[in-house]
Amino acid sequence: MTAAARLPHEPARGIREVESGYDVEEIRADFPILNQQVHGHKLVYLDNAATSQKPRAVTDAIVRYYERDNANVHRGVHYLSERATEEYEAGRTAAQKFIHAADRHEIIFVRSATEGINLVAQTYGRKHVGAGDEVLISAMEHHSNIVPWQMLCEEKGAKLQVAPINDRGELILEKFEQLLGPRTKIAAVGHVSNALGTINPVEQIVKLAHARNIPVLVDGAQAVPRIPVDVQALGCDFYVFSGHKTYGPTGIGILYGKFALLDAMPPYQGGGEMISSVSFEKTVYNKVPLKFEAGTPDMSGAVGMRAALEYLNHLGMENIAQYEHQLLEYATGKVSAIPGVRIIGTAKEKAGVLSFVIEGVHPHDVGTILDQEGIAIRTGHHCAQPVMERFKVDATARASFGLYNSKEEIDALVRGIQKVREVFA
Amino acid sequence: MADLRDLYQEVILEHSKAPRNYREVKGADKKAEGFNPLCGDRFTVYLQMNGDSIQDVGFQGSGCAISKASASMMTQSIKGKTRAQAQELFGHFHKVVTGQSEDESQLGKLTVFAGVSEFPMRVKCATLAWHTLQAALEGKQEAVSTE
Numbered sequence: 001m002t003a004a005a006r007l008p009h010e011p012a013r014g015i016r017e018v019e020s021g022y023d024v025e026e027i028r029a030d031f032p033i034l035n036q037q038v039h040g041h042k043l044v045y046l047d048n049a050a051t052s053q054k055p056r057a058v059t060d061a062i063v064r065y066y067e068r069d070n071a072n073v074h075r076g077v078h079y080l081s082e083r084a085t086e087e088y089e090a091g092r093t094a095a096q097k098f099i100h101a102a103d104r105h106e107i108i109f110v111r112s113a114t115e116g117i118n119l120v121a122q123t124y125g126r127k128h129v130g131a132g133d134e135v136l137i138s139a140m141e142h143h144s145n146i147v148p149w150q151m152l153c154e155e156k157g158a159k160l161q162v163a164p165i166n167d168r169g170e171l172i173l174e175k176f177e178q179l180l181g182p183r184t185k186i187a188a189v190g191h192v193s194n195a196l197g198t199i200n201p202v203e204q205i206v207k208l209a210h211a212r213n214i215p216v217l218v219d220g221a222q223a224v225p226r227i228p229v230d231v232q233a234l235g236c237d238f239y240v241f242s243g244h245k246t247y248g249p250t251g252i253g254i255l256y257g258k259f260a261l262l263d264a265m266p267p268y269q270g271g272g273e274m275i276s277s278v279s280f281e282k283t284v285y286n287k288v289p290l291k292f293e294a295g296t297p298d299m300s301g302a303v304g305m306r307a308a309l310e311y312l313n314h315l316g317m318e319n320i321a322q323y324e325h326q327l328l329e330y331a332t333g334k335v336s337a338i339p340g341v342r343i344i345g346t347a348k349e350k351a352g353v354l355s356f357v358i359e360g361v362h363p364h365d366v367g368t369i370l371d372q373e374g375i376a377i378r379t380g381h382h383c384a385q386p387v388m389e390r391f392k393v394d395a396t397a398r399a400s401f402g403l404y405n406s407k408e409e410i411d412a413l414v415r416g417i418q419k420v421r422e423v424f425a
Numbered sequence: 426m427a428d429l430r431d432l433y434q435e436v437i438l439e440h441s442k443a444p445r446n447y448r449e450v451k452g453a454d455k456k457a458e459g460f461n462p463l464c465g466d467r468f469t470v471y472l473q474m475n476g477d478s479i480q481d482v483g484f485q486g487s488g489c490a491i492s493k494a495s496a497s498m499m500t501q502s503i504k505g506k507t508r509a510q511a512q513e514l515f516g517h518f519h520k521v522v523t524g525q526s527e528d529e530s531q532l533g534k535l536t537v538f539a540g541v542s543e544f545p546m547r548v549k550c551a552t553l554a555w556h557t558l559q560a561a562l563e564g565k566q567e568a569v570s571t572e
Binding site: 362388395 | 429432433438442463464465466467487488489490491493544546547550
């Protein structure tokens with residue numbers, strides 16, 4: 001029986017099984033896409049930080065929704081509308097439980113983690129950041145946690161402050177603390193770096209910021225699929241993540257915000273769903289979270305995301321984190337032992353991302369040669385150009401692991417890198 | 426199935442390791458910058474014109490083996506040519522690397538890039554220097570981008 005076949009009604013039994021042994025072959029059978037040949041080789045998918053593959057439980061749930069439940073939500077009195085609304089709201093509850101938010105109203109559906117950050121910058125940010133104020137980010141952020149703040153600062157005449165990182169790719173906490181000043185209105189940091197794999201000490205970051213009454217947004221796009229996340233334990237004020245990096249569908253993401261903050265924020269976009277009454281003289285906005293969900297939402301996305309989160313719960317995030325950590329350790333040892341290979345990002349606390357450069361070979365050539373071996377990795381700047389600058393490289397090759405990757409696939413990666421060195425010898 | 430050796434031919438690897446005319450041309454009367462924002466490849470092409478002819482050409486920058494070798498071999502093949510001849514050569518080159526033509530008769534040594542057509546993701550690498558050359562010939566001020 002595959003792991004998917006047990007879903008979603010027997011999670012307790014599933015988790016006990018995982019504790020007794022993480023069966024990656026059984027898990028792989030849940031992901032039909034993995035079972036194919038690329039350029040005559042078995043596909044080795046190591047680009048999970050870009051997007052993850054979907055278990056059949058997710059695609060089945062989406063098909064089931066369209067074949068059985070589809071209608072517009074929150075407005076029809078008819079039966080299907082009620083059922084679609086239930087399905088959509090069940091997605092919200094699943095996301096709430098997954099990141100341990102206190103209240104399901106603190107979960108807002110957005111298109112992506114990126115949109116979640118933009119929402120906060122354009123609502124909370126525009127309300128609270130003024131001329132001469134500051135927004136603090138870190139030097140390892142993805143462009144999506146830089147540009148929205150840059151746009152805000154430009155509009156308001158505010159200043160974007162950047163806390164530096166060390167040579168291992170870790171945030172220098174003392175510098176971060178020093179940069180939390182009287183004019184800092186919000187701090188925004190990644191939980192796990194997409195380019196370096198660094199896991200940031202978010203709890204400490206939040207404590208430092210809160211000691212000065214500064215709210216913190218955490219970009220969790222790379223963290224939620226990799227490690228257990230508890231937003232209440234972290235204490236952060238906002239947290240964003242994406243569906244598609246979390247083994248769910250594209251086009252949906254989650255913004256978590258503390259209720260009092262969300263309640264006091266102006267709406268993001270205008271339209272249907274986000275109103276409670278409209279006249280040409282005055283519109284009264286809906287309550288949180290619908291206030292932030294203008295227009296017909298991504299219902300099937302919410303359904304698919306819930307299926308993905310249930311799948312992850314079934315495997316257990318602790319188990320996934322532990323397994324991916326083993327993969328990372330194994331890969332780090334093997335890859336760093338290859339002559340001429342340098343690993344970029346060697347933080348003590350790291351999740352399943354392995355960025356590297358090969359002496360004398362451009363990462364794009366690495367990517368093309370590995371692709372010919374059926375190995376999918378990402379090459380380039382990973383939407384983190386300032387990180388590339390910090391490490392004085394134009395680009396890197398990045399292998400990023402997922403819950404279905406195996407040690408054999410790491411061995412294939414190592415053989416692929418050796419082949420690169422042969423071609424360029 | 427495409428063979429890696431079709432792409433990474435010895436000549437290409439050799440040029441990528443030891444690019445020719447890899448220098449700023451002193452007193453260049455035309456220059457342009459080209460970059461590929463997706464991968465960060467970035468080259469500057471310098472031209473010294475004599476009337477309508479390319480008297481000297483050089484380039485500098487960073488990029489993958491394909492883009493660097495292409496820039497290197499481009500400089501060799503356009504030196505002494507007129508503007509129109511260089512542009513015509515680019516036309517042939519472009520058609521071959523994008524797979525629109527298999528007629529490599531006009532390409533001379535540049536035929537080694539024919540294998541690029543099997544690797545659509547790498548066409549931009551092979552043509553970056555040429556687009557930059559074209560911008561230089563046209564006297565464009567802004568950096569050209571492959572996107």
